[in-house]
Amino acid sequence: MSAFERLPWRRMILVALSVFIATFVIYGSWKTLTLPDGKAYSGAAWRDFVILGIAQGAILALIALGYTLVYGILRMINFAHGEVFMVGAFGSYFFADAYVKSGFMNRHPIAALGILFLTAIITSVGVGILLERVAYRPLRNSPRLVPLITAIGASLFLQNAVRGFFGTNTRGYPKPDILTGSWTIFGLEIARIQVVVFVVSVVAMVALQLFVSRTTTGKSMRAVAEDPEIASLMGIDVDRIVVMTFAIGGVLAGVAGVLFALTFEQVNFFMGFRPGIAAFTAAVLGGIGSIGGAALGGFALGLLQSLGPALLLTGIGVPSPFQLKDVVTFAVLVLVLIFRPGGLLGSGESEKV
């Protein structure tokens, strides 16, 4: 509190900012919702926004878990995690491409998808572990900004390595025929791919939660997150746990990579950057370091991204509001960190030093 007493103007700025944002949100939504018929979004359009938001949120949540796990253990932002996700998608692309050409994809779609997930996971885990070994482990005890700078460098490096290896073109990612079309669930017509995305993500999240809470390795991970030094005195191999953490993050990123590629039906070397930051935002939104928080934050951000531009910007006459989708992401990031650095599930207090 002392900081606030010394700087009353800071509190004033924050209050002014929140009043402005609240006014903007209310005014924007009101304008959008009262648009004359013909210009307004139909009920079906809103329903699609929500479904899309949940599906994207599920992918974001999977990536966000990677950020949260590493942050929980090492207190560092693994900025290159978005690239781990990207290489996963790329790793599976070559198999997907080959399977479509050979017809395997549609003859045995389940087996093919299984192999796609497996190859993506292997690639992502490999890159994740390599990243830890080369770029982060030598800097474990450096000032906090040093590994962050390395992470940015690693991110740029991985992006451009993939660009060099596989070219700058965006490649079409094929999907099996059984995933086209839609299913009717509870009277709602939902694209099959979105159902698959949701189910696979939730299964992965539950599996992770069980792993962390039930297994010995999970217990060790929690111990290291609590206090690495004490954990190592208790006979836990901290290095092994850190590698394990990166590996688990890689598994989730690989799964997310395939889901993302199947949803948008394309891969390119730059695909990891924005989703990576968005997922980090999701992790922060939910409360970084907490698994439930990352999941919650992912879904929340997914919905904000798909509903926000339409709801807030259409009414006030901003042309092509979906160009500004990522502005919503970053604005959420900035606002959460300013107003509630601990995230939705956190304590609300900014961590000191």
Next chain:
Amino acid sequence: MPFNRLVRTGLVGGIGVLFVALVGLMAKVADINLIGTQVTGAYTLLALVPFTVGYVAVRPRVVAGQIESFSTARSVRSGAVAGATAGALIAIAVLFTDRYGVDRVREVFIQVDPDLIELLSFGQSATVGAVILIVGGGALGAAGAGFRSLNPSQRRNLGMAVSVTLLMGLLQRIIPIMLVQLGLETDWLYSKVTGGLTWIGAAIVFAATWGASWFWARRGRTAKETIRTMTREQPGTRLVAGVALLALLAAVPWLVGSVISDVLGTVMVFMLLGLGLNIVVGYAGLLDLGYVAFFGFGAYATALLTGATLNTTTGSAAPALSLDLNFYIAIPIVVLLAAGVGVLIGGPVLRLRGDYLAIVTLGLGEIASILLASNWLTPLVGGPQGMRNVTDASIAGFSFRDPQHFFYLALAFVLMAVFLSWRLANSRIGRAWNAMREDEQVADAMGISTTRFKLLAFAMGGAVGSLGGALLAVKIGSLAPSSFEIIVSITALAVVILGGMGSIPGVVVGGLVLIGLPGLLREFEEFRLLIYGGALVSIMVLRPQGLVPNIRRSRELHEEDRSQDKWAGDLSADEQVAAPLTPLGEGSG
């Protein structure tokens, strides 16, 4: 030497070569003739790796408190093993590609083509090529290990001579131009046919560098001392030196010609960015990843204040809001506004911890670049199409759009920023920043208003960064949102990090190396970002204080090392002199 370690080092080297080949860099440098037609870029790269592997594999290590020492013969054998391993890995890859089919490999790795395979098997069949790779790798590894066992002065002389010769070969499109401008003959040095050095030229460069290095080692210290006492005792000398340096700088554009001047102009724009970011990151210790916002602000604000037209799909239009000021009246306004934006951005986020601050600024920078490219702001800044016809910054008819003229404008700005940074570093403000960076809470307890000084850093950094943007606007006269993306922030960061955080000469070196070299060596242009990424990682891991360190910053980053026993510290210091880019201090851990 444990066999495992040798093999591991060799494999790392081999993977490095394969990486360079797969990413396409190998094919790019294959046609550069460095010396004659025999020493090409690709073969130099190919030879340097096993050599380095051999050199690194036999580095002295501390075992049980003592340096392992081996006979020369044994370490040469070890080097050969490591080098041959590297060669063998490449050989396996070549053989595999040859058997499996180049086209099938190419479906995944698009850079693999018959030319690359021919290059890596030396124009022979794949099997013969593989044998050459293994045997040659072994020989070069042995040479690398042998190089390690030379005494330090021989090692330095030889290393200098080889690297300067290769560098001269690499700069084949720059040095001849300069020589011609000076009215000198270049045929003896550079061949018109191959482009690279002639063998005779190479021999002369090699011998001259060797001699200079030898002389410097014997007399350099005394010479340096003489110069130092001279400048200290006679203040006039310093003035003369300063004037001479300025005169030299003023001659640069005419010495290097238009093309290189253009590259140098870009270098100086990024130097301004680096100097500005250096204030924020290097002095105040705040990692700002949204620095591009200031760059963009400076550029677009200058364009709007001095007058420009929007590009539209149908032609051109006037911006929704613009003035018609003179560039030199607009500049102070832009700078003040940018400082204000710095305070506005900084205000709400300054209480965040370092890495959160970095991410928030990244978010703000991204918001800025998305908005610049959005349809929403098109009436003001042109949206995706951008702007053109930015008013020239001419003085009395002397236009600065010509690259050779622009150099002077940029130089003036850079010198101002250098002066500002230099005075700031040693001022009360600079000391407050130091204290804040080293320990914020202690600084706070000492009565330094950290919020005020953080805001000041943001404002100063923003102001200098906006100057860079303003320069860019008048340099090219048109603006596109694609020049104001996140990559600018990262490039500026790389410029600061490479030279060393908090170091002004570091920014200059960083700008010349990271912006200048890729600009001049077109072959590397498309690998620019890859190199930046690699540079950020390797500098942080191997030499966090940067190439031209600021002494105080470097001590902060090495606090751990200092607390170790002195003897291990000496070892890594010795390594540092000999080979700045080999992994340091593995033995001191």
